[in-house]
Amino acid sequence: MGDANDFDKTEYDNLRTELIFHQTNASTIFALNIAGMGIGVTASAKLDAALLVLAILSCVLWFRYSDHVIALFRIAAYFELELRPRVVARLKEPVLGWEGYLRKKFTPRKHTKSSRFTLDSRMGIVVASGAFLAPPPLLCVAFVLRQWPDTAGFSRVLLVVASAVTAVVWLYSTLRGIYTVRELRQLDNEISSAAELLPGQRTDA
Numbered sequence: 001m002g003d004a005n006d007f008d009k010t011e012y013d014n015l016r017t018e019l020i021f022h023q024t025n026a027s028t029i030f031a032l033n034i035a036g037m038g039i040g041v042t043a044s045a046k047l048d049a050a051l052l053v054l055a056i057l058s059c060v061l062w063f064r065y066s067d068h069v070i071a072l073f074r075i076a077a078y079f080e081l082e083l084r085p086r087v088v089a090r091l092k093e094p095v096l097g098w099e100g101y102l103r104k105k106f107t108p109r110k111h112t113k114s115s116r117f118t119l120d121s122r123m124g125i126v127v128a129s130g131a132f133l134a135p136p137p138l139l140c141v142a143f144v145l146r147q148w149p150d151t152a153g154f155s156r157v158l159l160v161v162a163s164a165v166t167a168v169v170w171l172y173s174t175l176r177g178i179y180t181v182r183e184l185r186q187l188d189n190e191i192s193s194a195a196e197l198l199p200g201q202r203t204d205a
Contacts, residue, residue: 022071051142052162055137077191
């Protein structure tokens with residue numbers, strides 16, 4: 001019994017460290033994207049190509065941000081679906097109940113199981129996806145409008161190709177965003193369902 005408890009505690013501590021790592025990196029990437037926008041727009045006054053570079057950079061940062069956010073939810077899902085039931089069954093006590101409490105306390109009651117995110121989760125995903133995915137098409141359009149009158153022939157072909165490549169990267173980023181939201185919704189629903197099945201959660205909150 002003692003060895004099993006020690007093992008679970010060690011695993012919990014390690015996953016908490018990993019969770020903090022992903023959370024810190026996600027926040028850093030978000031801040032880097034915002035700062036990069038300001039620097040890039042300023043640089044574009046002297047170098048129009050900075051607009052396209054900034055558009056692609058924002059998409060790349062979105063990839064990394066998505067990876068970290070998904071990792072956060074996967075760890076939370078493991079806590080609730082695997083680790084918590086094992087520890088509760090052994091100790092006969094309602095421990096590690098944060099995820100369940102969070103969803104019962106802060107999820108609007110009007111949301112069904114198939115569509116419920118906690119309020120913070122919904123707002124976080126909306127704000128983040130907008131911050132990463134809204135600027136690239138605007139930057140690409142601004143680049144084309146600036147360059148189009150001054151280009152002709154082969155230079156215009158290069159302009160179209162560069163813009164098309166940027167558009168493809170942005171489209172892929174958008175599809176990745178849809179996939180990310182779907183996976184987060186699924187993980188969140190699984191966590192919420194698991195929390196309802198285990199003892200120790202108040203249902204009158």
